[in-house]
Amino acid sequence: MKRRELGLHYLQENPYHVKTFDQYPVSLTREDIFHFCQQIRRDIVLSTFSAGSGHPGGSLSATDMMGVLWTSFLNHKPALPSWEDRDYMIYSKGHVSPLIYSLYAETGYFDRTLLASFREFGSPLQGHPAKSKLDCVEVSTGSLGQGLSVAAGIAMGLKQDHKPNHVFALCGDGESQEGQIWEAIMSAAHYHLDNLTLFFDYNNLEIDGWVEDVMGIAPIKDKFEAFNWHTIVIDGHNTDDISKAIQTSLENKNRPTVIIGKTIKGKGVSFMENEADWHGKAPNEEQLNIALQDINREVDEWTH
Numbered sequence: 001m002k003r004r005e006l007g008l009h010y011l012q013e014n015p016y017h018v019k020t021f022d023q024y025p026v027s028l029t030r031e032d033i034f035h036f037c038q039q040i041r042r043d044i045v046l047s048t049f050s051a052g053s054g055h056p057g058g059s060l061s062a063t064d065m066m067g068v069l070w071t072s073f074l075n076h077k078p079a080l081p082s083w084e085d086r087d088y089m090i091y092s093k094g095h096v097s098p099l100i101y102s103l104y105a106e107t108g109y110f111d112r113t114l115l116a117s118f119r120e121f122g123s124p125l126q127g128h129p130a131k132s133k134l135d136c137v138e139v140s141t142g143s144l145g146q147g148l149s150v151a152a153g154i155a156m157g158l159k160q161d162h163k164p165n166h167v168f169a170l171c172g173d174g175e176s177q178e179g180q181i182w183e184a185i186m187s188a189a190h191y192h193l194d195n196l197t198l199f200f201d202y203n204n205l206e207i208d209g210w211v212e213d214v215m216g217i218a219p220i221k222d223k224f225e226a227f228n229w230h231t232i233v234i235d236g237h238n239t240d241d242i243s244k245a246i247q248t249s250l251e252n253k254n255r256p257t258v259i260i261g262k263t264i265k266g267k268g269v270s271f272m273e274n275e276a277d278w279h280g281k282a283p284n285e286e287q288l289n290i291a292l293q294d295i296n297r298e299v300d301e302w303t304h
Ligand SMILES: [Mg+2]
Pocket: 058, 172, 173, 174, 201, 202, 203, 204, 205, 206
């Protein structure tokens, strides 16, 4: 069977039902959030397997931060993507499209089986999120370094209009080697954008290897503080810590917040963890099955 047919078969045969809601955020237990995040992980490996390409490593590292945000904090309505009271989520590292599309699918924007068409010619689920192909995409991203500037611009506009909507953004550690990221960090602080929260996915790896070997960014916490950002450092896989950090950022006044999540690239899939090689590569069927076993084992361990 071809990859896409097989991927679709897996998606149909392994539904692992996640309850969806008409409107978010919702109040979920820690266990519900865990199951949601594990489902996102299944979707990430299944969609990249179906496509035979894509970016699983950085998708898996940011899964827990995005899982908590999408279920428990972000104001959004899956049936009405352009709802005027929504919060904004901008993926500056747009290559984590397997994560982005899985979040849409598991909160009810479209049917999960569409993930089998990931990166297919003509599919709305392109390799990088494209607003022209998929309405619910807030901003087309993927050209690294640009998304945070867009997020800061949206936040500034909302402030000028006295709107309460919050703007969230996600950027990678490798991405912060782009100069435009630092221009955005500087201007967001200058304009006191306390309606902006940046998730910094600090997994220490980028496409070519260790971030500190390619072009060091440390000490990143000190740098954000020097730029006058409210800076929070957490374990980016601890959902309680993630919740507290987001709540703190929403209450913070007068300056933007960065949540530096210390994460593991490929988190949750044994052979992908801390391997730069899995930045942009798809599993074969044997690897897919190992990945699904790893994810399901964690679920079993939680449950028993
Ligand atoms: Mg990285």
